[in-house]
Every structure is written in C-alpha cells, then in structure tokens.
Amino acid sequence: MLELQHITFNVGEGNDQKTIINDLSLTIENGKFVVITGPNGSGKSTLARIIMGIEKPSSGRILFDGQDVTDMSLTDRAKLGISFALQQPVRFKGIRVHDLLRLASGKELSISDACDYLSEVGLCARDYIDREINSSLSGGELKRIEIATLLARKTKLSVFDEPEAGIDLWSFQNLIRIFENMRREIKDSSIVIISHQERILNIADEIVLISNGQIQKTGSAQDILPELIGTTAAVDACDRLK
Amino acid sequence: MLDLNAVQQQLMAEIANLTDVPAGAYNFRVNSELAGRNTTDNINIVSKEGMPGIDIFIKPNTKNESVHIPVVVSESGIKETVYNDFFIGDNCDVVIVAGCGIDNCGTHDAQHDGIHRFYVGKNAKIKYVEKHYGSGSGEGKRILNPVTEVYMEEGSSMEMEMEQIKGVDSTERKTIAELKADARLVVKERLMTHGEQFATSDYQVSLNGENSTADVVSRSVARDVSRQTFNARITGNAPCSGHTECDSIIMDEGKILAIPSLEANDVDAMLVHEAAIGKIAGDQLIKLMTLGLTEAEAEEQIINGFLR
Numbered sequence: 001m002l003e004l005q006h007i008t009f010n011v012g013e014g015n016d017q018k019t020i021i022n023d024l025s026l027t028i029e030n031g032k033f034v035v036i037t038g039p040n041g042s043g044k045s046t047l048a049r050i051i052m053g054i055e056k057p058s059s060g061r062i063l064f065d066g067q068d069v070t071d072m073s074l075t076d077r078a079k080l081g082i083s084f085a086l087q088q089p090v091r092f093k094g095i096r097v098h099d100l101l102r103l104a105s106g107k108e109l110s111i112s113d114a115c116d117y118l119s120e121v122g123l124c125a126r127d128y129i130d131r132e133i134n135s136s137l138s139g140g141e142l143k144r145i146e147i148a149t150l151l152a153r154k155t156k157l158s159v160f161d162e163p164e165a166g167i168d169l170w171s172f173q174n175l176i177r178i179f180e181n182m183r184r185e186i187k188d189s190s191i192v193i194i195s196h197q198e199r200i201l202n203i204a205d206e207i208v209l210i211s212n213g214q215i216q217k218t219g220s221a222q223d224i225l226p227e228l229i230g231t232t233a234a235v236d237a238c239d240r241l242k
Numbered sequence: 243m244l245d246l247n248a249v250q251q252q253l254m255a256e257i258a259n260l261t262d263v264p265a266g267a268y269n270f271r272v273n274s275e276l277a278g279r280n281t282t283d284n285i286n287i288v289s290k291e292g293m294p295g296i297d298i299f300i301k302p303n304t305k306n307e308s309v310h311i312p313v314v315v316s317e318s319g320i321k322e323t324v325y326n327d328f329f330i331g332d333n334c335d336v337v338i339v340a341g342c343g344i345d346n347c348g349t350h351d352a353q354h355d356g357i358h359r360f361y362v363g364k365n366a367k368i369k370y371v372e373k374h375y376g377s378g379s380g381e382g383k384r385i386l387n388p389v390t391e392v393y394m395e396e397g398s399s400m401e402m403e404m405e406q407i408k409g410v411d412s413t414e415r416k417t418i419a420e421l422k423a424d425a426r427l428v429v430k431e432r433l434m435t436h437g438e439q440f441a442t443s444d445y446q447v448s449l450n451g452e453n454s455t456a457d458v459v460s461r462s463v464a465r466d467v468s469r470q471t472f473n474a475r476i477t478g479n480a481p482c483s484g485h486t487e488c489d490s491i492i493m494d495e496g497k498i499l500a501i502p503s504l505e506a507n508d509v510d511a512m513l514v515h516e517a518a519i520g521k522i523a524g525d526q527l528i529k530l531m532t533l534g535l536t537e538a539e540a541e542e543q544i545i546n547g548f549l550r
Contacts, residue, residue, distance in 0.1 A: 052532060054528055054532075073531075074528070074531045074532060075531050075534060075535060075536050075537070078531065078532050078533060078534040079534045083532060083533075084532045086525070086528075086529060086532075088525075089529075090523070090525045090526050090528075090529040092526055092544065092547055093461075093489070093547065093548050094461075094546075094547030094548045094549070094550040095543065095544070095547035096547075099543075099547065100533075103530065103533050103535065103543065104533045106533075106534060149533065153533065153534075
C-alpha cells in the first residue's frame, strides 16, 4: 500500500516560486489499478516522479507498506519494490536490450527469460535481444522495452508515466493485456498509470483526477468517466480559452 | 604456458586473453627478451638484425590463421623501442593480436614504444586487435607510445580494434594509413584514462585510391584529473568516402580535446566528421537507479557499455 500524505512540491525560489503539487493526499491500496489523469501541466508526472523518489517533495510524507520512505533514495525505493516506466525512455550507447533486462531482473537472466519479456511487449525477441538501446531504435520500440523492464522487475508497485504515448493501435490492446497479466501474476501488486487515454481509464479500478496540483475527484471508472468527458478537464486548452 | 611468473601471466591474460600458448604463429616478448616463438608453414617470424623487433611474413592466400605478438614488461626501468613489420601477402585472411602490458612496481619509469608497420597485399583481409594495460603500485610511470603505419594495396581491408582501458600513465599514439583503390579501413578505438594520466591519439588517414573507404571511430572516457587529445585527419585524394567520429564521456575533472579534421582534394571525396563530449546524462543514471542500482553502479554500467 502506498500512502501520500499532504504532499507539496514547489519549484523556484522567492517570488518565482511555483507550486506544482499542493497538499495532495492519496492512498493506493494493494491489488488496485489506479489511473491518474488530468490536463497537461496538472502535476501528474511530477507526482509519479515523487512516488519513485526522483523528485523530493517540499513537504509531506510518503509511506510504502507502512514504512516511511520520504527520505529514502531512489535506489533504496527501487530495492524496496517500487518501479517506474519513464514517459520518455532513455537511450544508452553500448548497453544492449539483454543487459537492461538483466539489470532490471536483478539476477543473471537467461536468454529465454529475456525473450519471454520481449515477446510479452510484442517484440520479436530474436531481433532485439542483442540490439543496443541507442538511436537505432524507434520511440515505440524504446517504449515497449521500457515496459519490458518493469515486467522483469516484478515489483509490488509499478508506476507507468503515459505508457501509451508512441504506441500504435495494435500494441494498445496488448498493453492493456500486459497490465492485466501483471496484476494477476504479482500478488497484492498495485499499478499506477499516468494517462489521458479513455481506454486505459476504462479498465481502472480507480481514477484520480488531478488539476493544478490537487485532487479534484476520485472514484471508479463508471463514476468518473461520464463526468470527465465533456468537462474542462477533457477539453484542450484552446477550447477552454475561448 | 611458457615460463612466466604470475604477474606476467596476468598481463598476458589482460592484453591477449591468453592463458596458454595460442594456436598458430606467435612471438612472446618478455622484459625485452624473446620468451617464445612459433612459426607455421604460412607464417614466418624473423628477428631483425641490428635493431630490436621482428619481421612477420605471411604467405599469399593464407586463410584462417592467426599471429599473436604480445609484449610484457614487468621490470621497472625498462625503456625500449621495438620495430615490428608485417608483410601480408595477397588474398590473405588472418587475425593479428598484439598488445602490451606493463607492470611497474618500482620507482623508475617503464616504457615500451612499439612501431608497427603493415604492408597489406591486394585483396587481403586483416583483423588487428591491440590491447594496452598497466598495473603495479610503484611510483615509476607506465608509458606506451605506439606508432602504427598501414599501407594498403588495392581491394584490401583492415579492421583495427585498439583498446587501452586501465593503468597506462602516458600514451602518445600515432596511426598513419594510406589506402589504394577499393581498400577499406575500419578503426575502433576504446580509451579510458584515470588518475593523472595523459593520452593523445593521432590519426592521419589518406584515401588515395578510387572507392577507398575509412571509418575511424573513437570512444573514450576521461576520469579524475586525466587528459586526452584526439586528433583525427582524413584526407580524400580520390573519389572515396571517409568518416571519423569521436565520442567522449568526461567525468570528475577530466579534460578532453577533440580535433577531427577533413581534407578533400578531389571533388568526389565524401568526408564526414563527428565529435561529441559530455558528462553521463542524468536521465541515464536515473533510469538505472530505478532498477535498483546505486549511482556508482549505474555509472559503471554506462561506462562499460559505452566502451564495449
């Protein structure tokens, strides 16, 4: 279980200070599939990075399975069982797909196990296992490899920052199947996804709508979705300005 | 293995992956003395007269054979310049493994300057692997100044892998290559300097024949207060294509100067250079740390991959 208690995150100093997350509290129960949504710039990605420990909150506490992890490093949180798929996956010269999956799994990873993870994300393992994670891979390929690293990690809490961005239509069905498999296979595991996609929102146990760094609403997909569609949160900025 | 002590065996393993005498032709030089030699029907090795070094003769049409010529220096105070010439016949396909390891536990400098000249015959195909390595805790410096000259006949190809990852205090590397028509040269250099080390690497590649090609790629890492200079010039004197790339990671207070340069003397010479120097990207560290690695472990993985 993940508990965010009164999280505030400010950037800048003095008069230039801006509040990105404003006294936000949220509990993510074990076994839940939670989608955090909201307009661009609402603080969703920042919140995901705070959960992982990439950013430190200005105030507030974070508890993971009852343990206070607020001051814990990124590495220690990862070891404790939190994993994170970046919105924009990173390229590495010389590091191969197999190396990254091995590091993610934390042990010597057989080629056949590595291949299973790649097949799961719809990549032909034979073609990718020895590829370098460099600019020869497309954005969509990188995104799938990023998701495969989380499959290899098998942690109790997995946070995905816009996993659907750059993924084509075919893979989209696959992506939803992956999330469902992850929930089934890792006991008591929870998944947090930052997304705008209606089809991902549709399969959520709980939707958290964020705006201006605060939670506007939480509830089930049935409760929230009808309200969300047609509100300002679902309308793009140009329309809102009219 | 030949009669080598533990330190010498360790150096041999580092520079040439050798734990036993290799198959095929070899010449082992240990502390300026000949420590072992084998020749084959196709590959002959002869000591030079009047100067240190060897001549290696590879008969035309020799295929799937190898030559190992590792050098080990494990005594402080040795300073030597060695001349090795390779005469490679037409249509050969061979692997040449060189390399030098210095272990210096003393207070005097130990220095090995290897001057290698390759005369590569028509349509011959060579793979050349050279590793440099230093160890030992003495105050004396470990110095390696290799000079490599490559003269390539029509249709020949040469792939050079040159690696210096650890322990060499000072190195000045000079590589000169001249290519005739349809010759192809690929150079892959890997260099890491640490402590107060200093390394320069200088390439002068002349593409003299039609359709000759050269690809000179260097990846390097400068840590601590070490310094590096990379200077690569490709000259196109005919319709040809050349590419040089220097990609470096800089850490701590390391300093790197990259000077790629091109000279086109023919309107159909196509030459490209690239150079990039930067520290390890923050998002690379973050990604590996989200997998449970510490920052130091993440750095090590990134560098090992980069220098692969």
